[in-house]
Amino acid sequence: MLVVKINDLKKMFVTRTVFEQLDAAIAWGEKVAIVGPNGVGKTTLLKMLTGEETPDDGAVVWDPQLDRQRVGLLTQQIQLRDGETVREYVRGARPELLAVEREMRQIETRMSKDISREITAEELVSRYGTLQERYEELGGYTFDSELERVLKEAGVAPEVWETELTAASGGQKTRAQLAKLLLGEPQVLLLDEPTNHLDAETMDWLEAVIRGFAGTVVTVSHDRYFLDRTATRILELSPRQLRSYPGNYSAYQEQKELERRTQQALYQKQQVEMQHLEELIGMYKTWYIRAHNAGGGNKKRTKGHISRMRNKEKQLERLQAARVEQPKEAQSIQLSFNSSEKLGNRLFLVEDMAVRFGGRTLYEEVNFAVERGERIALLGPNGIGKSTLLKVLTGELVPAAGTVNVSPQVRIGYFGQEVERLNPENSILEEVLELETLTQTEARTVLAGFMFRGEAVFKKVGTLSQGEKCRVAFVKLYFSGANVLVLDEPTNYLDIPARQRVEQALQNFPGTLLLVSHDRYMVQRLATQLLLFTPGRVTHFAGGWQAWQEHQERRRYTPEDLQRQEQRMILQLELSRLAEKLDNPHSRPEDRELAAAKLTLVQGQLRALS
Incomplete structure (x- = not known):
């Protein structure tokens, strides 16, 4: 029925109350996301669910039928051991199996030598037979092939398996964690920013895993597209409340x-x-x-x-x-532009272009054009050359072959360089006023739209967080007079409210956009054309992100697969709706009883589909 209940939870750090009076209930099979501003305690709440953090008041109550060893946690900080390879780390998903395997190896070693008088050969053989039976029950004979399959599905390349985990990249560590969690056959998955460092292909795989997972998933993530694709209920965390909203992230908004x-x-x-x-x-x-x-x-x-x-x-x-508080104004940035500028239709023309580094060819025979007003997203795995192509278009790099023609009317603003150019001694306001295109009143109005209000505009740039510096750099770029914005990961270090401000500003921008971003929600909202990167090739797709996803799904899944996915999503949404009714203290007893009966039925239907 319910897998976990959160009862009147409170957490303090020294004298500061992080949150208090938190109540919630989560049903078996639900896919729940926890959202809230940075610093509100989302990761702390996840750690309380695992028992890693202890509440100062209240309790987390798990279903007694749950095997607590099968609650898997993916964290942003992985515990590393010197000398441990990626394969060895992932094998740790089955500690009982490894213990049985070690004892079998020890007996094999002893049986190959002289047998001591205390323990006869018969006793060793008997013990070995018992261990062998248990080893087979635990799937020991197929474990390594299963491990390799999951590693590949998680995007961990075979050449990385024997690499020490301490030397692995952030993305490889995240993928290794995911593989280890899934090999552990969990009943509950707790995921803290699971899409950090993952490429689009691995994120697609993870989304499919979660949607098809028969157990319960609780996620903390800034990836709104991921939450749209996986969550069926949103829990909004604030210092004094956990509010429940049925549906995915867009429904919550x-x-x-x-x-x-x-x-x-x-x-x-x-x-x-x-x-x-x-x-x-x-x-x-x-x-x-x-x-x-x-x-x-x-x-x-x-x-x-x-x-x-x-x-x-x-x-x-x-x-x-009984005063009703005035709500905060809806996020809105009022911007105006001088549209009198006349530009030709074609801004960039790339013909038979090739880019090489040393003896390695990144891509060749690349052909595409960028027309005025287009919004083009560059998509592909990390390290495949997306940022390199931006540098070729801006003139920072020269192609090895072919031509890149740029209209003389093009004025490029390049986000990848703006943060480095900020003067740490300037205040935020002084930095923006260096543009000379905004009055002080206009600058303060714009900065307020990007969450620098009141006295905050007088903070020194050198004292800002990386996310705050990115916001300042974006404002400067936006009002620099550029008619083509080249944006290389503009939302890195930004929380969801800041990302929404950037998106709104870019939607209002009348010029042309070239965008590299792992933020698929932003790509979905902004891009009208795609450049798709695969090894050695760059392909143009005449459509946005949603059209590309539908195209891929038609190629990847049969109509029956898609129908099953839709059935599963409908059942999971119904499950979350019923769980929310059970969680509501104001529901009538007869309504709760009916909801409980329906919830059990839906859980059975989901198990059958999984």
């Missing part, structure tokens, strides 16, 4: 906007009521003072005025006690 509009309407209605009451109070007070000053008047009328005034004052007090 829509519900949040509806909440904001509803709260704004309630706030405005209450303000009107309060103003009306204040006017009535003032009117009755004026009438009372006039009647009182007139003297000898009608005492009954005077008392009536004061009685009505006090009645309205009590009504106003009740309204003020």
Whole structure:
């Protein structure tokens, strides 16, 4: 039924309360994502679920039927042991199997030597037979082939398997962790930023694994596209609450906007009521003072005025006690551009281009054109040459063969270089005003749109975090007068609110975009054309990210596969809806009982599909 309940959880660091009064329930088979601003305690909450962190109050209660050894945690910090290879690390997924295997090897060694008097050969053979049976039960004879299959599926190349884990890249370590988790046959997966350092192909694989996983998944991630593809319920973490929203990340965003509009309407209605009451109070007070000053008047009328005034004052007090807070304004960046500039239609023309480093050819016979106003995303694995192509287009590198023609009217703004050019001694405001295209008022308005409000604009650039520096660099680039923006991973180090600001600004940009990004949600929203990188080739796709994904799925899956995926997603959404009803303390007992019966039925249907 329910795999875990979070009851009145509280966590403090020294004297600071990270969060408190957290309550939630998660059902078997759910795919839940935890979202919230940086620093709110999402990773801490995951660690509490595993028992790695202890709450200062409250409790995490797991289903007694759960094998706690089969709760798998993927973290941003992997524990490394000197000399341990990638293969050895992943083999650690089955500790009982490895213990049986070690004892078998020890007995084999002893049996190959003289047998001691204390333990007869018969006893050793008997023990070996028992271990051999257990080894077979645990899948020992197929374990290494299974391990190699999972390593390949996780994107860990065979040449990396015998490499020491300490020498592996960030992406290889993440993939090794994923392979180890899945080999451990978990019932519950807890994933902390699982898509960090992964290329698109491995992320596709991970999404498919999670969607088809029969157990429960709880994810913390800034990857909104990943959450759209895997989550069926969102838990929004704030310092005093875990709020539940059914559906994926996009559905959560829509519900949040509806909440904001509803709260704004309630706030405005209450303000009107309060103003009306204040006017009535003032009117009755004026009438009372006039009647009182007139003297000898009608005492009954005077008392009536004061009685009505006090009645309205009590009504106003009740309204003020139940005051509706004014919601924060919806994220909006108002930008205007001078559109009088005349550009030709074709800005770049690449013909028969080849790029080589030493004796290695990155790609050759590359042909494509970039037209005015197009938004092109460059997609492919890490290290395949996407950033190199951007440098060729900007003139920083020269191709080994072919031609790259650039319109003389093109003015390029290159994000990959802007952060390095910031002056650490300048304040944020001084840095932006160096552009001379914005007044101080305009600069402060724009900076507020990128979450530098009030006194924050006077902070020194040198004291900023990497994410804050990226925001400043983006503002400078955006208003630099460039008509072509070349963006190399512009959302690295940015949290979700900052990414949304960048996206909105780029949607309003009237020029041309060339974009390299692992943020598939941003690519989906912005790109109208794709350049697809494979070893030795660059292919143009005349469509956006969604069209490309649908094209790939039609090639990868049969109609029956796609139908099963759709059935599974519908059932998982229904599962989360029922779990949310069970989790709601205001649900009527009869509604909870009905939801529990339906939830058990849906869980059975999901197991059958998996």
